[in-house]
Amino acid sequence: MTRGGGGRKPSTSVGRGPEFTVMTYNVGNGLARPDRLASALRSSGAGVIGLQELDQSQSRALEGSLSEEYPYQILLPAGFEGMGLLSRYPATSAEVISLPPTADLICTLDLEGRKVTIIVAHPPPPISFSGMGFGGRTEARIRRVIEAATSAPPSVILGDLNAASWQKTCCQLRGAGLLDAFAAAGRGRGSTLPVRLGRWRRLEAVNRILMGLPLLPLVRVDYIWHTSDIQALGAWLGEDAGSDHLPVLARLALRV
Template sequence: MGWLGLLPALAVAAIRIAGVNGGPRTALALALLPLAMLPAYPVLVLAALTRRRALGLAAAVNVAAHLLWLWPALPPADPVPSAARAHTLTLVSLNVGSSGLDIVGLDRLLTREQPDVLALQEVKPAYRTALTQVLHAHGLTAGLLRTDQRHLQGGGLWTRLPVLSAELADYPGARWPRLTVDVAGRPLTVQVVHTWPPHSELHRYWSADLLALARAQRDEPAVLVGDFNAGRDHAPFRELLRSGLRDAMGARGHGHVGTWPADRRLIPPLLELDHVLLPNGVHAIDAYTAPAVGSDHLPLVARLGLN
């Protein structure tokens, strides 16, 4: 029974150590790593009580690996320089989901959070009119929208701040809106991200886009926000973090924060797929998930300050 209980932890640890990202099954296993390795803890206790040395050693190694991999997601909250609090903005991100835009829910979200910048993903052409009306009602009149009949790659950025530049940034599998806005006299570049999900036929775009983002970040730092379909247990996402970005949730000491699925009655959001990633000079004053608004993803809210 002990070895059987340890099998999920052993399997996902082996995938993580090998750096395998070769298809939907391994990508899903890695996304579930923080939970899949939990059985190692009771197995370690069982092995100690029954004096089963081999089982205890295997369980102890898994527990140590689990803590080692979780540790970067569990730092104390980063200090926010007082100067950064003089140049602040609120950023909201939402993958509206494949089932359809909940315009009433979006209106409630905007009323509650009052964002200066809004990033949306999975935007269909049919949403344009309704979106324009609700966004203009909340003062989000400037922006850039790219719609797609397949909806997965449709996305947009809107703001109430002065826009210094707007463009569609090209990547191997997508073109994503990118805005540079004026935050109390300081320029800030924000780019929406929505990678293809790591299904077998699209996996090359998923990893290629994450790696291309990492390369671009070294030359043109920006706040990256959206649905990355990845977390720190995926090798391409770790490469993105190594480019100098910090996760806003981690910067506030929140650790693993599940954002998907948000539309299941009996299953809580387990996978951390959505992120706000910050370059040097941008600080997370606060970061949290907002209540679900009709999507299978939870909205992200980040209150940011600039040096």
């Protein structure tokens, strides 16, 4: 964890508690070039950023070039299993919950004296592109994410959930009383995948030919969910920095 100064304070509006902007981005296991990624995150305006599929080169670039903007950094590069958190606000605790083939990161941030739980989540799809089934492990991961969010509110989940909004994963989150920021405060479908082909090991020959070609995102699998003691003021898609996913941002306010 990299620590620095006190970070920028979130703004406060009449009738609401502190406001802050969050972002989630699957950076594509190296697809988003490190320099381009650092520039996009710097210009995003987000105070808290959750990353999935963070690789070593991306992690080194973010640690080296964004330490002033994001003095609190938890970077765990491991390719597909990698993750990270960048924050302008003090991180007072961090825990990694490992349930292979991926893991989740649970952090506590201090926003003007109020503790906020941030969960960076990346559960596997029930069925992977290799044909391998992760159904039981996916459900276990979502249950763990729900438990972490509901046991320590106010909470925000930043993640690539590998599921459309109508699938079981999102139904479980809604059933637990969690709220989808983009559904509440965004416009349009908010599709985030695929922007381009990802790094699929079983499709290396196709990747080499088509990797750079832009695609039309068709499905929303990247989300910002939160507990009911947080209000979503706005939600939108962020800048394409070269990944196969688009980032999602939301402006949130703690309820008083």
